[in-house]
Amino acid sequence: MFRSSRGLYSHIPCPVLPRCRLPHCLFNHGQQHQTKQPRQAVPQRQISNSASTAGSSVYAGKGRVSSSLLIGQSEINEHVSLAFKGSAKRDAPATESTVPSATPTKRARQQVSVPLESKRSADAAANFTAAEDEAKDSAVVYILPVKPHPPALHSQRLQLATALAKALRDNKLSTTPNNAASTKELEIASRTTSATYANTMKQHIISLGKRGKSVEKINAKKTNEIPSERILEYIPQLVHKEWQLEENKYLTALPSQNEIEEARAAVASGYETCDRCTRHFKVGAEGQSECVHHWGKPYRVKGSDKKFSCCGEMEGMTAGCRTSPRHVFRITHYPRLAVMIPFRQATATGNNFPSAVALDCEMGYTTLGSELIRLTILEFPSNNVLYDSLVKPIGEVIDLNTQYSGVTSVEDPGIPTFDATMNTVLAKYIGAQTILIGHGLENDLAVMRLYHKKVIDTSILFPLDNPGLTSRGYKRSLKSLAFSMLQRDIQGTSRSSTVTRSTTEGVISNEGASCASTLPPSVVAPDALKLEGHDSIEDAKAAADLVALRVKFMLALEDQKRAGATTELKIAT
Template sequence: MFRSSSALYAHIPCPVLPLCRLPHCLFSHGQQHQFQRPVERPVRKRQIANSASATSSCVNTGKESDSSRLSTIKSAKGKNNSLAFRATAKRDVPATESSTLPTTLKRVRQQVSPPSKPTKSTIATSSLTASEDGAKDSSVVYILPVTPHPPALHSQRLQLATALAKALRDNRLSMTPNNAASAKELEIASRTTSLTYANTMKQHIFSLSKKGNQPEKVANEAKEVPTERILEFLPQFIHKEWQLEENKYMISLPSERDIDEARVAAASGYEICDRCTRYFMVGADGQAECVHHWGKPYRVKGSDKRFSCCGEMEGMTAGCRTSSKHVFRITHYPRLAVMIPFRTAASGDKFPAAVALDCEMGYTTLGTELIRLTILEFPSNKVLYDSLVKPIGDVIDLNTQYSGVTSVDEPGIPTFDAAMKTVLENYIGSETILIGHGLENDLAVMRLCHQKVIDTSILFPLDNPELVSRGYKRSLKSLASSWLQRDIQVCSRSSAVVRSTTVEVVSKSGGAGSESAVPSSVGAPEAFTLKQEGHDSIEDAKAAADLVALKAKFMLALQDQKRAAATC
């Protein structure tokens, strides 16, 4: 501030008293203006001249330094003077600088280093290291700050750190992959530049694929896990209610009101064909033929989608197969209850703790119905029940290319009610854990409401979250090939394999004490006619059971390793 020669405002008290810090205020401060007297100027200059550390930057500043104000405060008299600048002195001068010379206060303040405190990145790294020892993993990957500047943009760092966490999770190299990825990314970002950061991260992610062991190898190298331990660990794989709802499982039996509404809606008799997507009247004659592709479309990299049945590109023609009848599929549970009512399993201790099952379905006048049912004991894979089932409605198409069943008209094949009665009385109870792939479809055709389910399509999801959110799932054939190194669902099986499987089923079913499973009137295994193509329900049920057992062994092996490390 400049000095006021006329003192126009000297009679007005300063509006910011007692906190005014201006050396030459225009307003009145009372006795506080004593420090503005020119008598003290030679003292300030003499102190600067006598100081060994004085520089030219401190001589002709045109302003009073903090040291002069402090010396003036000490020499000034009056209560108002001490109260006005006491807070200022505490804020401007640290406790460690009070003993230094007033003239060297600024230079000392620049040279004194701040107290040593752990930086933000150090705290984060230490917490990540601690979390790796046994704490819970974070839900997301965090990008930690790098000093003095990061080597890449935040978006690029987040993308590479997320890929690193995925590699750690897929290769089973860390129990807390998100935290470990954040710590490793911070380490690489701290020692690399903008030119080498991305390449270093990619090389590290690629190297993890060589270090990771396959889950089946880890489980096989571990000691043999007893069946009791697997069964004790199995309930941890049971899906939650919200998972079942997301995957279209029935949580509770449909109410009578919903069933009545569905009965009214289905009174018209029109359905949508599951193959050619045309409306048709169920059971009516003289309708248009059903032209369709029985295979599924697939995409080869760099080309358009083609159908697996004929190799034709999607959209070129209506189909490669022509059928005289249309078929339909119903997924609405109240409508399914209109045709065949749902039921629940009974409670008791005589039922197995867990079973693996697989169903084959065919098209009838009631939609899709059960035509073959297989139940295996878990984890021994002993065949408990395997039989063809005679559907309630009239058969339209047995879907042989997938089910492998060519006929259900042979004598001795149990009806749907007889087969379900045998299964619910001997093999499936309310506490029995059901294992399979896509069990929502199997339970729908069995008309069974059950919540203790382990579905391998949910237990082994796709790696792409976007595809998972859109409802895509890995097929059982893909899971068996990648995890079990086993080829299933091949289209060329010899008839000898089919007949031997049937003989084994007949002998074991007869010894199990289930007369309704394989009636005594059936004298030869050839009564159950299976074609040399399609899916084998025993093979599929074994694959699902082995996948769950493999994951259980792997998780138990990890627990043992972690417990051994904690003990050491």
């Protein structure tokens, strides 16, 4: 504050004494300004201020940059903050000659900020690079600071890093595209200048597109030559980690007895919410109101409102296009599922179990919720049918969901019960080390009451191209994946495979399928299968072929890289 030439307020004591630190205060301080200010508290306050501004990113000669420079995972911010504070304490001036004054000059700010920022950037890059392979992918692309000056504005760096993440995701070159893009952008930004940064990033993004196309150009004949043994050796690398299973609502730990008891007490009233019309009703009560609903799913056509796939009506126009005499419900809470039917776990080991199987389930509504009514298990990668049978549910049947399951009746006395089915499956086809392959397997395992963590889910393996929709829980359907990647039309209004009953073995045969000639006696083919809805053999085969396609391309790419490295070695020698 400037010194008053008239001294109009010099007779008034300063109202903020003794905390006032103005060198030329207008008010009266008595003898305070004539004495030397204490300096021992200044270094501590200056250092703490420097450490607390870790998000402000002070650069030499640049002033302060917005704290939005650090967006991303909380653990990365924590590592950066700790590294910055630690380096601040180590680099703090120890003598009075190097202590900055109460109003530090530009040179003083440079002496404190530049070493701290440099140390912070290096520690952040090292911590992130070391944890990239083990940590899950972040929800967004984030930008880390570079020393001593960033080569571009934060907005431009974020835009190019986002484009890099999209290229990695589209070409399927990384399982963690956001993390990989952030790391690569930091590496490029650290070694380039403002004149070369943008061009270097763009050239790298273009090279990723060419690398992705090289995978697509791999000769299909070479992929078909890959033996099954190599495929089975590779697929353990595709098994999802536990955090991926948790994000996709898989059961990752058996419900405790306390959780089961709490769930049993919560459902003692017997009231449930209808899975179709969302009305509250009491299970098993007589005189229930009719269930009016749309059995199809709503979809949106560009430039119009949502319509239902069952009748084409716009959403909200009517209560529904179908009327059912009874309400149905479905449970997704695992302790509540354990109350109805206990969970099992595959514990058997040995060489008799297949290394990997593809499975698919069909469900129907009973008084116990959604239950298993058909189970199909295929051997991977041959797609031979190991088990395919209808299942008699435990509860009273309300609706077999024929438009999706294709099942019209489960009253045949030859159909095995749920317990008999699961005992057979766990004794012969699913062991502790068997890898399960399917689409949306969290629903299949829940209805089977099976706790198993060695899973390859095609809805996780082939996510949506839009990361925003993926983060909100949207997934690609099996029908869409089979059509775009296998050029195969499944789940149509009528089945692509003909369902017949053999007069000699009494099994299901799928004409045109590779598994039609090797059906075991365990396959039960009732007459109560309709030529509409989903075919569980067809769906399981599509999921298995999608996984096999991914493995073949990865192995063919490895062979191509190995052949290229061998050629370069020969040329060099």
